Amino acid sequence: MNRGAPASASLPPTDGLSEGEAARRRQRDGPNELPVSRPRGVLRLAREVASEPMFLLLVACGAIYMTLGDAREALMLLGFVFVVMAISFFQQRRSERALDALRDLSSPQAQVLRDGALRRIAARELVVGDVVLLAEGDRVPADMDLVEAANLAIDESLLTGESVPVAKEAASSPQADDASKAFSGTLVTRGTGRGCVTATGERSALGRIGQSLAGIAGESTPIQQETRGVVKQVAAIGLALAGVLSVAYGVTRGDWLHGVLAGLTLAMAILPEELPLVLTLFLGLGAWRLAREKVLARSIPAIERLGAATVLCVDKTGTLTANRMTVRRLWSGTAVYDRLQSPDPALQEELHGLLEYAVLASHRRAFDPMESAIVAAGHQLLAGTEHLHAEWTLVDDYPLSPEMLAMSRVWQSPDQRDRLIAAKGAPEAIVDLCHMDADRSAEVAAQVRLMARDGLRVLGVAQATFGAAPLPGIQHDFDFRFLGLVGLEDPVRPEVPHAIAECREAGIRVVMMTGDHSATAISVARQAGLDADAAVVTGVELAGLSDEALEARLAQTHIFSRVQPDQKLRLIRAFNARGDVVAMTGDGVNDAPALKAAHIGVAMGARGTEVARESAALVLLNDDFASLVTAVRYGRRVFANLRKALVFVVAAHVPIVGLSVAPVLLGWPLLLMPVHILFLQLIIDPACSVVFEAQPLEPDAMKRPPRRADQRLFDKAVLVRGLWQGAGLLALLVGLYAGSRLLAPPGLTATIWRGP
Incomplete structure (x- = not known):
């Protein structure tokens, strides 16, 4: 196992905290959970209803009829009091459960060292200083500095909106950067790690989003x-x-x-x-009609307001795109396959080996979204060929490491004595493993740049054979042969281009806000039908803009990339300040504050997080972006009627x-x-x-x-x-x-x- 260097200045005790010390810190800092939002009380609701003019008139008339001795008329009038109260209750009573959902998300189980023993406890019991072990498939229970990391990658799309997992390494100094931190609520997709808890509850990254939600009044x-x-x-x-x-x-x-x-x-x-x-x-009735179109109205008045929307701010990951990686392009130097440009779904014979060994270099039960996409593409494009090897036996593997950004898996086929090695990784690492000459390396590098310009994540693939002798200690000892490049993307939902065209025809401006790279954002915008030729504002640029300068840029900017959750919230408020009626779509925890601050928040229901759904006014139950256009149509109809x-x-x-x-x-x-x-x-x-x-x-x-x-x-x-x-x-x-x-x-x- 490749391990990063421990951060000596902040290295926790090897046996973890004692139970007594953990209890003292929990008493000081509170449990590792978020505060619960309090719904409107019945007494407060009764006071609001009692102040209504109709309520007062009904009571006054009922009292006069009682004075006149007409009990039947009096009771009938006072009966209408309950009608008015029921109507008011139906209109006003609405629970706000966004912080509850955040609390549930931030409290998984955790493996922690206490008194030198490994224990599994509820994450709400974690305290600052605890030593937590992470493994593939775990939900990170608190913010922590990583003191050990072995081939570790974490999906942070829930916080950042970027769909590709982030490789992590152990902290080399007490001032650890984000590459050496794990954040509460994120998901481990590959490898293992050990971390020291640095923030819990509302002080964590997830908790700060919760505080943003609590500070936004409806x-x-x-x-x-x-x-x-x-x-x-x-x-x-x-x-x-x-x-x-x-x-x-x-x-x-x-x-x-x-x-x-x-x-x-x-x-x-x-x-x-x-x-x-x-x-x-x-x-x-409008909400009922929308429900039949698979749109749930959590805030019924938002239906009408959506008909007045002038700006639609959309998140990329999970909203414009499917939030799942797919293989878009395969390149071998002699053949090219592009899923969007190839009318024939059949894969050229020259590319069978490339995809075959890309599948062999991936885990059969993958958590990593890129590996899952490669395996899915193999089953689809190589079905019925001899290039899928369910009967082969895995002998060993060489994991990804900071020193070598490539991984290899060694296989034994039933009918061959030699071992077959499949490698995939960063293109430059694969080129290095294959010992390619300068001309061939330049050709591969040019193709990588071309694919990256199209917003693709690029992996190189290589193949080698090895005799039955003991395996070497490093991947460089294999005689690899370069097979080609695999380009992956988070695809645009098929209904999105038509829906955006309808929005444009209806006079609604569509703006993309994403935590992803600018090249990826531009590629998605081009496929979705947005204006991809206009200037892109990044999160770094946004941080340096004053409110006045930002307002000047808003009119001409349609793409904001590398933006943080607080910057999405700032953008929504800037559009509000311009007098726009803003609708915001999203599906992640990072979208929740902006969803709540927008005039109309629209969450994706199937793939969206519970936090996003609870913060939104409308929920698209089938994640069909075109349903949003339907909701706009119903909003305009409600106002006209x-x-x-x-x-x-x-x-x-x-x-x-x-x-x-x-x-x-x-x-x-x-x-x-x-x-x-x-x-x-x-x-x-x-x-x-x-x-x-x-x-x-x-x-x-x-x-x-x-x-x-x-x-x-x-x-x-x-x-x-x-x-x-x-x-x-x-x-x-x-x-x-x-x-x-x-x-x-x-x-x-x-x-x-x-x-x-």
Whole structure:
């Protein structure tokens, strides 16, 4: 086993901490877990509901009916109190479990040395200074400095967004760099290691993301804010008019109690208490329709807001790409195979040996995504040939090391005495093993540069044979023959180019933010249909930009590469500050703060982490990027149909208000009681509004730019149209009422239209 040099200044005790010392440190620092977010309490919710105008009006009317001795009417009105509370509860009660998911992710099991013995404990019990052993397939339980590493590679895409595992080595000094650190929540894909815990809980890299999440407050959508504002303004006007009506009734008729009841009736008639219910119905039905399209709405109002999105910020890994490596290109000098350019899926005969030995140089049960891709390509492209060797026996292997960035595996076939050696690794290491001349080396180097420019991860492959004698100590003692190069990539999802084209047609700008290399980002952007010719801003450049300089660069930049989680969050906030309505897609823990800070966070459901799903407003259950365009379409439909429904609501309110005032002004008996108004506004109006929700989207709605950020739901056009329609209906109803009083026999009118 190749081991890195230990960091002598920070080397932990060889037998680990004692149980007593571990307990003292855990008492000092707390458990190795993240704090839990607290959902809104029931008492706080009850206080918010009790402050609603409709709640107060219902209680006041119920109390008056009790005073009048009409218990049936009082109980009916007070029953509506529970209806209002249930509606408010449904709208407001939503648990925020992102920190819970982070806590679960940060608390796997861990192998730790305590009192000189190896023990497996819950990761929440780890403390700073513990010695932890890592092996292939383990989830890293805490931040740590590596003091030993043998062929160790860790998948850090959960934190960085980069899909390729990072090779690790032991720290050579107390000031270890990232190559000698393992971070909480990441996954060991190859090799073994030993580390000393340096940070636990909320002080770890994963915990800092949790703190970012906790510090981002959710905000209401413009429609919710506008609806609340309209209800409050109309409620104030209604209460003022109700006071005037109560005084007029009491002065003219001498019945102050019924005057107060008439005033409250008018206030209830004016108050648009059905607006929150109509909004809930529309968004709820929109969420149901989206669920049938495999899009889960965790925050239902986000559906409408997505229709106003102007910028879509997308993560590369797992969002534009499949988050799994595949073999894209094979090159041997005499033949080339490219998965995207070869119409014939069959692999040329000249490349069979290259892929055969690439498979032999990989583990049969691979954790490393590149090895998994090579094995999968072998089973696909070499199926039915003699180049797959399930019956061969593995004799030995030579692991990757910092000194030699190549690995070799030695095989014994059943029908040969000689051993067959398959090697793969960094192209320059394979060239060195093959002792190639300068011309051939230059040819290979030129091809490597060409493949790297296309965003591919490049491996060289070589083959050798060796007699049955004892194997040599190093790989250089084999007589290797160069076979070719394997280019791997994280492929673009097939639905992405069309979806991005639809976004562009709908006036939505798409921006990529990734932790990967710029060349890889440009290659993916080109395949996805993004503007790959514009300038790319890297994380290093971003760190040096002031807020003003960043704002100037945002308008022309479509690709941000090598960005850290906090930089993604900064970019989202910068777009927000420009006045954009920002939607953000992602699937990793590193995306969670940006998902929560965006106006609409969209997470990938199948491959995405639980943290990303809990931080997002929408979840694409089948990871189909095209579903996002469907969600935009539904968002625009909800807003357009809501405006149609509001015209109806305004038109319906005018005759209700008029029939509440006219009898008092004309000396007629009261026509509408509070219970009638509640029935009309909480049952009839919402039920009729559903008709508008089912209206199809206009054919050109996805070819128009998003609506302006300042466009109001209740604008002049909606109010004027509703008032005119309502005025006509009021005139008709007042005429019918007056006519019925004139034509009815004496005494019958008082019986049919009985006042209080």
